[in-house]
Amino acid sequence: MAEARSNAAIGRALHISGSAVAKHIAAIFGKLGIEASDDDNRRVRAVPAYLKG
Secondary structure, three states: OOOOOOHHHHHHHHOOOHHHHHHHHHHHHHHHOOOOOOOOOHHHHHHHHHHHO
16 A cells, blocks of 8 residues: 555455455554545555554
């Protein structure tokens, strides 16, 4: 995600399906407390949230 790759590209790199990647990313957003918003991109917000701890 931090490299701005699509779910399909991440899936190819990890040898899993794009839908499996989507499920894992949804879990990451949940653990980081990042909710969907029309004003910003959750993938972009996830990286600094993760690094912040």
